[in-house]
Amino acid sequence: MSKKRIVATTGNGAVAEAMRQINPDILSIYPITPQTAIVEGFSKFAANGLVDTECVTVESEHSSMSNCIGASAAGARVMTATSSQGLALMHEMLYIASGMRLPIAMFNVNRALSAPINIHCDHSDSMGARDTSWIQLYSEDAQEAYDNTIQAIRIAENRKVLLPVMVNMDGFIISHGIQKAEFIEDEKVKNFVGEREPFMPLLDIDNPVTYGPFDGLGGFFMEHKKNQADAMERAKSVILEVADEFAKISGRKYGFFEEYMLDDAEVAIVTLNSSAGTTRHVVDELRAKGVPVGLLKLRVFRPFPAEELVNALKHLKAVAVLDRALSFGSVGPLFSEVKATLFDLEVRPKVINFIYGLGGREYTLQDAKRAFDVLMDVAKTGKVKKTFDYLGLKEVEVLT
Amino acid sequence: MKDWQANKLMPGAIIPKSGTAREYKTGGWRSKAPKWNEEKCKQCLICWISCPEGAILVKDGKVRGIDMDYCKGCGICATECPFDVIKMVEG
Amino acid sequence: MEKCTEIRWHARGGQGAVTAAKFLAEVALASGKDIQAFPEYGPERMGAPIKAFTRISSAPISIYCGVKNPDIVVVLDETLLDVVKVAKGLSDDGVILVNTDDDPTDVRKRLGIKKGKVYAINATSIAIDTLGRPIPNTPMIGALIKITGMAPLEDVTSHFAKTFGKKFNQKILEGNIEAIRRAYERVRGE
Numbered sequence: 001m002s003k004k005r006i007v008a009t010t011g012n013g014a015v016a017e018a019m020r021q022i023n024p025d026i027l028s029i030y031p032i033t034p035q036t037a038i039v040e041g042f043s044k045f046a047a048n049g050l051v052d053t054e055c056v057t058v059e060s061e062h063s064s065m066s067n068c069i070g071a072s073a074a075g076a077r078v079m080t081a082t083s084s085q086g087l088a089l090m091h092e093m094l095y096i097a098s099g100m101r102l103p104i105a106m107f108n109v110n111r112a113l114s115a116p117i118n119i120h121c122d123h124s125d126s127m128g129a130r131d132t133s134w135i136q137l138y139s140e141d142a143q144e145a146y147d148n149t150i151q152a153i154r155i156a157e158n159r160k161v162l163l164p165v166m167v168n169m170d171g172f173i174i175s176h177g178i179q180k181a182e183f184i185e186d187e188k189v190k191n192f193v194g195e196r197e198p199f200m201p202l203l204d205i206d207n208p209v210t211y212g213p214f215d216g217l218g219g220f221f222m223e224h225k226k227n228q229a230d231a232m233e234r235a236k237s238v239i240l241e242v243a244d245e246f247a248k249i250s251g252r253k254y255g256f257f258e259e260y261m262l263d264d265a266e267v268a269i270v271t272l273n274s275s276a277g278t279t280r281h282v283v284d285e286l287r288a289k290g291v292p293v294g295l296l297k298l299r300v301f302r303p304f305p306a307e308e309l310v311n312a313l314k315h316l317k318a319v320a321v322l323d324r325a326l327s328f329g330s331v332g333p334l335f336s337e338v339k340a341t342l343f344d345l346e347v348r349p350k351v352i353n354f355i356y357g358l359g360g361r362e363y364t365l366q367d368a369k370r371a372f373d374v375l376m377d378v379a380k381t382g383k384v385k386k387t388f389d390y391l392g393l394k395e396v397e398v399l400t
Numbered sequence: 401m402k403d404w405q406a407n408k409l410m411p412g413a414i415i416p417k418s419g420t421a422r423e424y425k426t427g428g429w430r431s432k433a434p435k436w437n438e439e440k441c442k443q444c445l446i447c448w449i450s451c452p453e454g455a456i457l458v459k460d461g462k463v464r465g466i467d468m469d470y471c472k473g474c475g476i477c478a479t480e481c482p483f484d485v486i487k488m489v490e491g
Numbered sequence: 492m493e494k495c496t497e498i499r500w501h502a503r504g505g506q507g508a509v510t511a512a513k514f515l516a517e518v519a520l521a522s523g524k525d526i527q528a529f530p531e532y533g534p535e536r537m538g539a540p541i542k543a544f545t546r547i548s549s550a551p552i553s554i555y556c557g558v559k560n561p562d563i564v565v566v567l568d569e570t571l572l573d574v575v576k577v578a579k580g581l582s583d584d585g586v587i588l589v590n591t592d593d594d595p596t597d598v599r600k601r602l603g604i605k606k607g608k609v610y611a612i613n614a615t616s617i618a619i620d621t622l623g624r625p626i627p628n629t630p631m632i633g634a635l636i637k638i639t640g641m642a643p644l645e646d647v648t649s650h651f652a653k654t655f656g657k658k659f660n661q662k663i664l665e666g667n668i669e670a671i672r673r674a675y676e677r678v679r680g681e
Contacts, residue, residue: 007520008516100414101414102412141555162411162412173555176529178527179527208417209414210418211414213415220406220407275555277555278556280553360532364559365554
């Protein structure tokens with residue numbers, strides 16, 4: 001029996017370790033900063049005979065996802081990892097994977113998209129893929145990245161779901177930072193993920209099937225899309241079931257989101273990934289001074305847990321949604337969704353948007369404090385001066 | 401799944417049985433039809449290999465005709481035939 | 492809230508500051524603390540000034556930004572004193588440790604700071620004597636644990652042997668451990 005281990009690890013190291021324990025049939029490998037250390041670490045495990053995965057080194061991320069699609073349709077348990085431009089290059093294949101209802105677990109290390117060239121963290125990559133019908137889980141730290149990776153397999157392969165899952169963590173901040181994490185015993189992970197029981201796999205030669213047929217005007221394309229949307233909806237209960245089961249082997253409890261000091265708060269920040277940690281620290285500081293602030297850290301962005309979010313946020317006077325991505329010509333993607341969700345309430349919190357951390361711009365304690373200052377002002381006056389603003393923006397002359 | 405029908409939707413639009421193309425008669429797509437001259441045919445079977453629809457009817461190693469239920473009239477057989485025994489005609 | 496010890500490392504690319512930041516975090520982890528260690532990310536160039544950070548705390552750490560107000564500053568390369576404001580944000584009762592042959596009083600003058608404690612150790616010469624190479628990171632760890640009492644010397648040397656036992660040959664391993672010991676004994680402060 002292997003033992004539960006408490007280790008100092010990078011986020012990438014934790015994900016590679018989860019993949020080793022899962023021991024997938026197929027891993028598509030294509031390097032891209034800051035994800036490369038995941039597939040590099042896994043390749044070492046493979047070279048040392050610790051896994052019996054077929055590591056497929058492909059010539060692009062487009063091929064990487066194509067390989068995942070073929071292998072998953074064949075019935076294999078399939079994983080890959082990517083980031084930024086890589087995810088963008090996969091884009092058309094992301095729709096094929098989900099449209100064919102193929103379970104694939106992919107790790108995406110959040111990174112900005114060029115231009116200008118930038119390798120650092122923001123969420124433009126995964127937010128750009130939000131409508132591809134992939135389940136999206138977000139992870140604050142290495143521990144959550146590890147835990148989400150293990151759960152992703154079970155969610156994706158569940159017969160009620162059959163959708164690909166993308167797990168996200170912040171590039172460099174978490175992928176390369178060394179943190180404390182607890183790794184579960186190998187056997188427990190092995191039993192937890194079990195064997196894939198593929199639904200109508202291509203390699204079942206006694207029962208031949210066709211994947212990827214044409215379905216045009218006279219067919220049922222729209223009904224298939226509704227089915228896909230229904231599967232996303234069903235994923236909600238499956239995500240919670242898997243989380244409950246995972247808590248039994250890990251002692252760590254997961255839901256759609258984490259509520260921190262929210263019950264008696266008047267204002268709160270809603271955010272994703274590592275910024276939640278920094279915000280939590282500031283919540284503690286402000287609470288010590290008696291300021292009624294709270295935090296909601298969203299873990300599941302797709303399917304979007306609208307009803308649950310309303311229940312968690314409806315009592316607040318003001319909510320700031322932090323977006324590490326921007327829908328140019330509009331607002332932050334998380335903001336527009338949270339605000340729309342709250343709109344049906346008779347009495348609803350004021351909702352404001354802060355764009356932060358683009359291209360790895362540091363999200364500091366001061367940024368979180370400023371957001372809470374603005375929120376407390378909104379709560380006090382009942383008036384929003386600015387619905388949309390930036391945190392940590394430099395004062396600089398702009399020539400147009 | 402042998403009794404599966406197209407109006408029963410599978411996840412991912414999977415078609416859960418084989419040979420379903422047989423139910424889809426593509427002969428209606430044709431604007432020109434191949435006319436095969438049996439007497440001059442050398443039975444090389446190149447048309448049979450070339451036909452993308454499997455519409456060249458072969459029995460006992462010999463071409464017996466063209467299945468007009470499925471022939472789309474693409475003309476590949478006529479182009480490929482080394483002996484000019486297949487010609488594309490109206491209909 | 493429990494106090495979190497924040498360390499900022501200043502070095503030049505290739506001097507092993509990130510490895511040292513990580514090693515120190517692992518030592519603390521072994522004693523049951525929560526830890527963080529990370530560099531200030533950017534293009535990695537040999538010789539360029541870099542920063543790295545370590546956080547050590549009895550309570551869970553949830554900050555992910557760089558260290559702005561360090562309790563401890565470690566400078567692996569004294570030429571940085573003229574280039575980088577290494578003491579920036581150092582808390583009033585903070586500690587600064589510099590790799591130099593100068594006396595701590597002279598270092599204080601060069602830094603232009605009045606408060607806090609200043610320590611000096613010639614880690615480069617120790618590294619040359621024990622390892623034959625001017626890599627100051629391991630001796631700096633020896634000096635650091637002495638002045639902070641962060642961990643007992645024997646715990647650190649045994650952890651070092653455990654961590655690098657497979658990577659280094661016996662001679663280099665022993666050289667490193669000797670470097671930690673010497674710096675532990677020789678560090679001076681005021």
